Amino acid sequence: MKERIATKERIATIEGKPELAEFDEESDSLKDVSEEMKQRILNFMREAAYRPLAADELYRAMEFRDMDEFMKSLMEMEKQGKVICTRKMKYGVPEKMNLAVGKLQGHQNGFGFVLQDTPGVPDVYISAENMNSAMHNDRVVARLLGHNWEGPRQEGEIIRILERANTQVVGTFEKGKRYGFVTTDEKRLSMDVFIANGHEQGAVTGDKVVVEVTKWPEKRRNPEGKIIGIIGHKGDPGTDIESIVWKYGLPQQFPKPVLNEVGKLSMQVTEEQTRGRRNLRDLQMVTIDGADAKDLDDAVSLEVLPNSNFWLGVHIADVGAYVIPGSALDREAYKRGTSVYLVDRVIPMLPTELSNGICSLNPRVDRLAMTVFMEIDSQGRVLNHEITESVININERMTYGDVKKIVVDRDAELIRKYDYLVEMFTEMEKLCLILRARRLRRGTIDFDFPEVKVKLDNMGRPVEINKYDRSVADQIIEEFMLITNETVAEHFYNAKVPFVYRIHETPDGEKLSNLNRFLFTFGLSIKGFNKIHSGAFQEVLNKVQGRPEERVIGTVMLRTMKLAKYSDENVGHFGLAAEYYSHFTSPIRRYPDLVIHRIIKENLAKGRLTEKRKTKLASFVADAAIQSSERERIATEAERESVDLKKVEFMKDKVGEEFDAAISSVTSFGFFVELDNLVEGLVHVTNLVNDFYEYDETRLALTGVHTGKQFRIGDPVRVRLEKVNVDERQLDFELAEKLTQ
The missing domain is CATH 2.40.50.140 (Nucleic acid-binding proteins)
Incomplete structure (x- = not known):
């Protein structure tokens, strides 16, 4: 049996250097100068009268005084694709040079799309002939060629590869007499990798392997590589999911510096940590999660005020109290961006000592939290709110199933067991329905697709596949988290503080046209095409509710919409019909939530941030939003593939x-x-x-x-x-x- 690859830090991810705190004034000031210089250069190049200039001409025109710092900034911007250097060694911005910069999304048939960096700008279609050796996920520059004959789709040609993404690939090895090749698991790469004799490392036909690419593809020539590890033989237990882990570059172990930092943390809340915090240890509150959840990052409390309004408390694990900005732990969390929930395992953003231990809101122990209190009236409006650091002590760790049995099924045994909580659960259901009704009135799109639960045996084989339908207990937590995320986002938007927003842009006009053509066959249409509102989508869903085509129409409508993502700019959330939205409620498993917590804590401590501090935060927030969106996309693809794999295996x-x-x-x-x-x-x-x-x-x-x-x-x-x-x-x-x- 072949030895499995050691589970060490194997595949390089983006080097993140979060800098939410000021550690070294000299290095910080240099960074600020560099960022300011870059922004000045971009602003200058974007002026209408600007024409491409050589580096020395640009330096003189802008009257800079430090040539070394200027050239360093210019080179960094060129590497990032923010500025372009022509063959005549003149610099300009891509949008004024008929160029598109972004990530290439490949297709197994050989063509691809450039997903541009600029928000709201359409993707650029790249034919197979115009890929010019670029591969899926490479960061590229494309020359725009105009629109294709089929319609308004913009076409382009790859002219430069800024960054190669596929330095390592995973696939199945096949040995020939004179050479071998690896068929990649990532079908969007669309090319096998050639393996010369002597570079097989003992692999045999049918082995799942990891290949280091040593030569990039050229026209009519496949990429070349060498095998650097054998995951296992195709079909062996565990090889399938392990291959997915490798394919998406998901780290399984934490580096030693991270573990060393964790080892120095107290796994109990100390008295010193509670100073200056609101003491909520006597406030009745619970967590409500799935039965198998171990990283519990949100707790809820609810009281009915004398004026009959609700006083909702949402208490979120204060991860920021343990993950210090710029630390090894923080840098690793930034790189990971999110926890990944595969069908047979969790790859956490934080070590389990934090995610399942001191940061997890386990019952009957003190925990540090970030609390949002909201006074909500009978119409679901937030009249007042308060955000504070707190120390809490959870009464009970509840499951969705048990809360449903109490509230809906009126289970006598559970009602007796949790008699002191039953009234609170009843009021939670009332508030949940009020908040949900308000969201639907304003136009939230309610896609109610069932989830899949895959049950595995101890060998990792699927033995059951079932639908998981959300109960009222799931909806209670969902509604409470939604209103909290909106409240926090609106608060800090109005405070004019740099922030990470969760945005969902309006659908593209072309996709809307295609959707309307499809809906027309059912006698339906999306109204208000020129100024689309999410309520128009929900109106269609309401009309087909209960009809045979309900699920199909919902699926096609969902495919019409853009993916939600993180951004430093608040453009609202189309699907939720929310003017302000953020992710605040899951800092154990999402890095943007952790960033938001730090900004909130700093704002609470200082009252008001200086303009210099805001400038620095704005730069970091923009980078963190891009990084987190990318890591979320990778996690989603890996999670989906692991479920799809087990579905097929089940059959x-x-x-x-x-x-x-x-x-x-x-x-x-x-x-x-x-x-x-x-x-x-x-x-x-x-x-x-x-x-x-x-x-x-x-x-x-x-x-x-x-x-x-x-x-x-x-x-x-x-x-x-x-x-x-x-x-x-x-x-x-x-x-x-x-x-x-």
Whole structure:
């Protein structure tokens, strides 16, 4: 048996150097000067009258006095793609030079899209011929070529690669007589990696391996590499998830400096730590989480005031009391950005001594917290609020299931056990419904998609796949966290303090047009196209509620919208119909929440931040927002792939069985079906043997040329599982019903 790769820090991630505190005045002042210089250069280049200048011309024109610092700033900006140096050695900004800068999102068919750095700017399509050796996730510069003949889509050509992303790749090795190659797990790389003899490190055909890329691809030439580690043989227990960990560069161990810092922390709240904090240890409060949760970062309390308003307390673990800015622990948290919840494990942002220990709001022990109190009236309006550092002591660690049994099922045994909390739970349900109703009135889009729960045996094999439907207990916590995040965001927006916002931009016009064409086939449309409001989406969802096409229309609408992300600019949250929104409530597992806590604590301590401090914070916040958004995207992809893998693996022994399903999407090559357990697979058009089928992109349907038989999104079908391909995460179905001529 091959020795598994040591679980050490293996794959380089972005070097983060958070600087939310002032440690060294001299180095800080130099950094401030550098950032100020960069901003001055950008502002100068963006002026309408600016024409590209050589470095010495730019230096003289802007009357700088330190040539070394100027050149250092200019080189850093060029490396980042913020400025471009032409072949004639003249500098300008990309937006004035017909260029796009951003991350390349590849496709397994060879083409890709440049996701531009500038918020709200459309992606740029890159054909396979214009990729010019760039690979998925590379940071690139593209020359804009105009719009393609099919419509308004902007096309481009990669002219420069600023940063290579795939220095290491994961895949399956295949040995040949003269050489070998690795088929990458990341299909968006679209090319196998050539492995010369002598660079196999003992790998044999079928091994899952890690490859270090030694030569980048050229036209008609694949990338080359050498094997640096063997994860295990394909099909061996644990190899599948371990491959996902490697593929996404997810770290499994914390560096020694981090562990050394953790070892010096007190795992109990000390009296010294409680000084200056609001003492809430006697306030009745609980946590409500899933039964298997170990990192408990939010607790809630609720009282009804004499004026009948609600006094809601949301108490969040004060991670900032333990993770000091600029420390090894902080730098590692910045790099990780988020905890990752794979199907069989959690890869935490913080060591478990913090995430499951001193920072976790475990019951009947003192914990440090950041508390937000809100007075909320019967209409769900926040009339007053207060944000404070606190020390708390949780009464009970409740689960969603038990709270549901108390509030909804009226379970006599649980009501007796938690009799002193029952009234609070009843009032929490009332407030939850009030807050939810207010959100829906203002236009929040309510996508109620069930989640999947995969149960594994002790060998990591899936034994059950079930839907997880949210109960009122889930909704209580969701509503309380939402209103807290909004309240905090609005408070600090009005305070004019640099902040990390959670934003969700309005959908692109082209995608909205496509959505309306689809909805028209159901007699529906999104109103207010020129100035779209999220309420128009919810209006459509309300109309199809309970109808067979409800889930399908919701899915297509969701695909129309942009992804939420972090930003230093508050542009609102389209999906929530919220003018202000942030992530404040989960600092154990999300770095932006930790950043927000620090800003709040500093603001509370100093009362008002100086303009110099705000400038420095603004620079850090912008970087942290970009980093956190990227790490969140990686975590989401890894989590989704781990679940999809186990879904397919679960179906391996069910070939030949029949299932009821619904058509979830339609393409030119067939249609995908979704089973009751949310497992999805393909019915290929070649299996529709009774006719030739044409694809109608507008209606998202396949229609028989002669029979008129039609397959549309949402249609119920009976299917038979024909083939399972775990490597490709693919299930192939055939129709169980016989198609007539």
